Amino acid sequence: MPPGLFITGTDTGVGKTYVAALIARQLVAAGCRVGVYKPVASGCRREAEQLVSDDAVALWEAAGRPGTLEEVCPQRFTAPLAPHLAARAEGKRVDAELLRRGLAVWQARSDVVLVEGAGGLMSPLSDEDYVADLAAEFKYPLIVVARNALGVINQTLQTLIVAATFRRGLPIAGIVLNRAAPPSESPDADPSLESNRDELSRRAVPPVLAEIAWQAREFESSVDWIALATRSKAADGRK
Secondary structure (H helix, E strand, C coil): CCCEEEEEECCCCCCHHHHHHHHHHHHHHCCCCEEEECCCECCCEEECCEEECHHHHHHHHHCCCCCCHHHHCCCECCCCCCHHHHHHHCCCCCCHHHHHHHHHHHHCCCCEEEEEEEEECCCECCCCCEHHHHHHHHCCCEEEEEECCCCHHHHHHHHHHHHHHCCCCCCEEEEEEECCCCCCCCCCCCHHHHCHHHHHHHHCCCCEEEEECCCCCCCCCCCCHHHHHHHHHHHHHCC
């Protein structure tokens, strides 16, 4: 099976899709066939007779439109709630087996696969599953996306603790610090922006791989995403 990365976040709205799309574009530019998979999405919009996940569209476009949008995100719901609650509001249930089966489509035809979770690691996906359950079963190393703002140190360290203690521990490739809000012109603007990266680098065991400015179109420094995925896969095989 091809190597992959599992993009998770410290919270909702931290820019997981934005970061995953940047990674996908970089991999495509390097000549890779990139599979993108978002197992389930809520808060989708209706377009004609279809429910559309804007996150899935962004991933699909960034990866060069491989496969179909249905394969990128096979389960979509309208309400902006946790997926199992959004499904319940429509008289449905999240198909836990499909959450897992949908990945195989991409493993069969990709050089590298990017999976994007919903919310953080302990966000519920189905009545029985958390995001961390899929991460543990897929065995792809985590890219932890953290919002570059006051409070990011606590939120990121808590996410790393969950990853380290869930089941037998989840592999972590590193942290991406994302500026998810536009710069403020206020004199009381967030002063933590100047120190967050250094503080995280000093306190977290996994490395801070990159810091992304507001609406940046590329990473400010080169990151070998395939090497991160491949190295973690090889380490997992030696256990």
